[in-house]
Amino acid sequence: MDELATARIELARLEAKAENLLQQFLDTKEAGTAQRAKIDALLRNRPTPINRLPAELLLDILSLAIPRRMDVSLSVYKYDGRRKLELASVSRRWRDIIFGCPSLWTTIEVDPSTPSPAVYLKRSHDAPLDVIIQCQPRYGFAGHKEVDLLLAKLASLIPSVQRWRSMVITGDLDLLQIHNPIVRKFSRLTFPSLKSVIIRPREPLDANHGNALLTYPDFLAPKYTPVLENMELVSYPQSARFRTVNTLKSLKLTLFPNIDPTIIRQIPAESLMSLSLRGDVSFLGLIPNSIHFPLLHTLNLQLVGGRQFLEAIVVPVLTQFAYVCDPREDRTAVVFGDPGSKFDCVHRLKFSPGASLPHDSIDYGDAVTLSRAFPCVHHAQVDLRLISPLFDDHPDSWRFLESLTFHTLHSNDWLPTDRLVSWLKRRQKLGLPRLRLKFLTAAIDNSWKVAHENDAGLFSKLYEELRMHCILDVEDFLLKPDMYLSMEGDSPLRVVSVKFVN
DSSP: OOHHHHHHHHHHHHHHHHHHHHHHHHHHHHHHHHHHHHHHHHHHHSOOGGGGSOHHHHHHHHHHHSOEEEETTTTEEEEOHHHHHHHHTSOHHHHHHHHTOGGGGOEEEESTTSOOTHHHHHHTTTSOEEEEEEEOOTTSSOOHHHHHHHHHHHHHHGGGGGGEEEEEEEEOHHHHSTTSHHHHTTTTOOOTTOOEEEEEESSOOOGGGGGGSOOOOGGGSTTTOTTOOEEEEEOOSOGGGOOOOTTOOEEEEEEOTTSOTTHHHHSOTTTOSEEEEEEEOTTSOOOTTOEEOTTOOEEEEEEESHHHHHHHEEOTTOOEEEEEOOTTSOOHHHHTSOOTTTTTTOOEEEEEOOTTSOGGGOOHHHHHHHHHHSTTOSEEEEEHHHHTTHHHHOTTSSTTOOEEEEEOOOTTOOOOHHHHHHHHHHHHHTTOOOOEEEEOOOOOOTTOOOOOTTHHHHHHHHHHHHHTTSEEEEEEEEEETTEEEEEOTTSOOEEEEOOOOO
């Protein structure tokens, strides 16, 4: 075979090989395109990272994303219903998880304008329920249509009373009377799981309401609420009907002069751990040391006749005490004049002279009396007007004090920084703990004059000096209508000017 033939054979072999390689390339490219399409399809159909989480963990995350806020007017926590539905609309899985979680559907609000509670009853399964009943007519009176709507919704809730954990009833006085069909709906029903009841009129009550006060509901009798632990209500004229279970741990009660004076003896003193009383107790004729609260650790009072009540109670384990002076009450030095060692265990004290108390009606004796009545306080929140007399002569007052919060400053008050600094220095020399001072927002009116340009530097200097002798917290403390103080953590004090636009 000559050289030409050999060359042609080699060419043919190479061309065949090239054709084969080209076909392999095309097949490989086609296979790659198909594989890419498959991967794209898998990615499109693959759950997002959050949806690959276990259902229990995803539920925890979604629950954190649904705000649960305190409704101050009702003293209850409620989930944000709108946010709950927004998250449920993201995907079918999220919807199934949210709709299938009983704890997200246990707070049921009932008023004439809310939807039927049937959905909440179904989605809550067998979980304990928190029921809020708002008897508030739209036009200042209860129309028959509104009452009928509310009664119909309550009727659908009645079969689930064995699950009720808490109940709040609020509204106009006439809708809370026992003769009203809304309250009568619960007559002689048993609430085996009910632990908290709040019955609160929408409008503030005072002694002028007289006989318009509520009548004690039958369904609060011990045989109908055997495990009740928390109760808040206004006083009732017929105290003979006032009966509570001996499991009651917390009671908030508003008293008025027309009630039977024996009502205090109906309070389950042996079991109470928290008690709040507001109103007039001057007519009760209490005997000193006649009411024993062996377990009471929290006491909140706003009373007329407060001295009589304080002399009557025995509170060996009381640790938290809050007192608001009524404008009709005696001065502080009289109310707390001779408590003995009754309040030696109180570690947290919140004391307010009351907004209506004249500035010049508090003197040195009030401040000294308060410090002696509560000698072992660790944390105190008081009015600056009340406590400032101690700054001059009593550095050893409240030797165990750790934090001191000032509140309710008024436009005619001025912070006695030099006296306060001197008091702090003398406490340090005595070896007493360094205090944490906190200043809350003051109540400022329009009588303040506009600040001068050098005021900011003056205020900063004063507060920086104060800060050297304590741990200082300032929370948007208003100095003047256009100026407030603020400080975060260990950052320097800031004086912020605000321009008001009319």
